[in-house]
Amino acid sequence: MEYEPWLGERDDLYEQLARIGKVVVHPKRIELLELLCQAERSVEALAAATGLKLTTASAHLQVMRQARVVTTRREGTRVYYRAAGAEVCRFVTALGDLARARLAEVEQILRDIGAADGEAERVTRSELLARVRAGDVVVLDVRPPEEYEAGHISGAVSLPLEHLEARLFELDPDVEVVAYCRGPLCLLAPQAVARLRSAGRRARCLEDGMPEWRQARLPVTTGAQASRRSPR
Amino acid sequence: MEYEPWLGERDDLYEQLARIGKVVVHPKRIELLELLCQAERSVEALAAATGLKLTTASAHLQVMRQARVVTTRREGTRVYYRAAGAEVCRFVTALGDLARARLAEVEQILRDIGAADGEAERVTRSELLARVRAGDVVVLDVRPPEEYEAGHISGAVSLPLEHLEARLFELDPDVEVVAYCRGPLCLLAPQAVARLRSAGRRARCLEDGMPEWRQARLPVTTGAQASRRSPR
DNA sequence: CTCATATTCCACAGATCTATGGATAACAGA
DNA sequence: TCTGTTATCCATAGATCTGTGGAATATGAG
Numbered sequence: 001m002e003y004e005p006w007l008g009e010r011d012d013l014y015e016q017l018a019r020i021g022k023v024v025v026h027p028k029r030i031e032l033l034e035l036l037c038q039a040e041r042s043v044e045a046l047a048a049a050t051g052l053k054l055t056t057a058s059a060h061l062q063v064m065r066q067a068r069v070v071t072t073r074r075e076g077t078r079v080y081y082r083a084a085g086a087e088v089c090r091f092v093t094a095l096g097d098l099a100r101a102r103l104a105e106v107e108q109i110l111r112d113i114g115a116a117d118g119e120a121e122r123v124t125r126s127e128l129l130a131r132v133r134a135g136d137v138v139v140l141d142v143r144p145p146e147e148y149e150a151g152h153i154s155g156a157v158s159l160p161l162e163h164l165e166a167r168l169f170e171l172d173p174d175v176e177v178v179a180y181c182r183g184p185l186c187l188l189a190p191q192a193v194a195r196l197r198s199a200g201r202r203a204r205c206l207e208d209g210m211p212e213w214r215q216a217r218l219p220v221t222t223g224a225q226a227s228r229r230s231p232r
Numbered sequence: 233m234e235y236e237p238w239l240g241e242r243d244d245l246y247e248q249l250a251r252i253g254k255v256v257v258h259p260k261r262i263e264l265l266e267l268l269c270q271a272e273r274s275v276e277a278l279a280a281a282t283g284l285k286l287t288t289a290s291a292h293l294q295v296m297r298q299a300r301v302v303t304t305r306r307e308g309t310r311v312y313y314r315a316a317g318a319e320v321c322r323f324v325t326a327l328g329d330l331a332r333a334r335l336a337e338v339e340q341i342l343r344d345i346g347a348a349d350g351e352a353e354r355v356t357r358s359e360l361l362a363r364v365r366a367g368d369v370v371v372l373d374v375r376p377p378e379e380y381e382a383g384h385i386s387g388a389v390s391l392p393l394e395h396l397e398a399r400l401f402e403l404d405p406d407v408e409v410v411a412y413c414r415g416p417l418c419l420l421a422p423q424a425v426a427r428l429r430s431a432g433r434r435a436r437c438l439e440d441g442m443p444e445w446r447q448a449r450l451p452v453t454t455g456a457q458a459s460r461r462s463p464r
Numbered sequence: 465c466t467c468a469t470a471t472t473c474c475a476c477a478g479a480t481c482t483a484t485g486g487a488t489a490a491c492a493g494a
Numbered sequence: 495t496c497t498g499t500t501a502t503c504c505a506t507a508g509a510t511c512t513g514t515g516g517a518a519t520a521t522g523a524g
Contacts, residue, residue, distance in 0.1 A: 009344060009345050010345075010419075011259065012337075013338065013341050013417060014259035014262050014263050015259050016331055016335050016337050016338050017256070017259065017327060017328065017331050017338075017417075018256070018257060018259040020256075020334075021253065021255075021257045021258070021327065022511095023253075024249070024250070024256070024257075025253040025254050025257040026250060026512085027243065027246035027247050028246070030246050030250060030253060042471095043470070043471060043472090053514070053515095054470085054471080055472080055473090055516095056512080056513055058472060059473095059512080059513080061471095062473095063511095067334075067335075068334040068335060069334060074521085076469095076470090076522060077468090077469055077470050077471085077520075078469085078470055078471080079470075079471065079472090085334065087326070087329050087333040087334065088334075090329070090330070091326040093326075094319070094323040094325075094326035094327075095249060095252060096249065097322070097323075098319040098320060099248055099249050099251075099252050101317055101319040102252075102299075102300040102301060102317060102320075103248050103251065105244075106245065106248050109241055109244055109245050109248070110245075112241060254481095258482085274501090275500075275501060275502090276501085285484070285485095286500085287483080287485075287486095287502080287503090288482080288484070290501060290502060290503090291482080291484095291503095292482095294502080294503095295481095306490090306491090309490070309491050309492065309498095309499055309500050309501080310499085310501075311502090
């Protein structure tokens, strides 16, 4: 009765898992995937955002599509890519968590880069939720507008980092600001907080970012900002 | 004021993430990692379990160690490898979830292989917990004994699949059996359930396996079985 | 139908990865 | 110290992956 069944099939199984592993073996593919977890984008936009040549970006996207971690939607002459499901974002999040936990280099880079400035005393999700309900903070989404529109923390105001100084006047100086971005490896929110503080405002970062907020099943809103003026 | 800071550092960051991605690009490395999430093992044991030559297995393990997803412990002339932390198991779990969700091939293989037999009507973790407390099921850990000793569901009985028939008499025929193994991609529990049923017993699989039970922070016990006889 | 735009396909050179056998290193026991 | 066991290191041939420019496709506008 000693039989070792399904040897070939077991190998096939791991072969399939490796199809997905292949997606995260290349730095640029990870970068692409992280972007796609925030919002869908055209090939051109993805190439620009990651600094890849168009054909190279397309090639990477094909690899990811073959592994079915991304899907596409055609609109006229352009093709929009997006993450194929929530599991994709969870996987990318788990990768980031693992890297932060095990690779001292990652924390070191984040420190060098100045993420440390805003890093201290981050706001927890539950604290933010409570204080938003109490109405004594402004939540700032500092990602690009497309990403805000694809899904943001309910009640958050869109103020892309690049417009921070120009639109500073929109923010009530007496209300503390909580900024968030793409996640713990994204630098937008820490930079925003640093700049806000140097402008004399009270500001902190949210722990993690949008994907984690989603994964915690906290309230998310999609669509553009209602009124552009008076986000008071 | 238009400056694009830290370009190099950002690339470094993704380079680091890719170090971890590299670990899961090779089917055998995924297989090794999954084993290491269950219990520590010597190089020799790992090579045997995965069907790799010793030197090849060692080479793969070096890659994984460089990425710091595994660590080692020396005991006399042999070296035991183990997963470097809980994040590693979460990452592997996320990979498996993603593969199951997105790759129809994976589900197909699981079906072909007969995992489907025990697949239907799996027991949920919370149901199991309740029924264990009520005392009307036997929980069976069908993994190899080392893995049982490294951590098992509290109250579970160790009965490795290979000894199932020989030790069937130890199980009370009137009590339903719930079997579990390494996770949703592991075939031990489904096989055990199939065999138990063909022996006329009532038996079901637990949803998922040990890592997921741990991740749910449910009670885990380590160490060998107290009394070998009378696990009634 | 023709043109312009956005993507994908293709072929290829250069880089990287993998499996393997033989040599080397670390250790325990006699 | 010598020997056997377990694991790592090393060199290498063969396979796979990447980036790239140029050609081919698909779509929408005239």
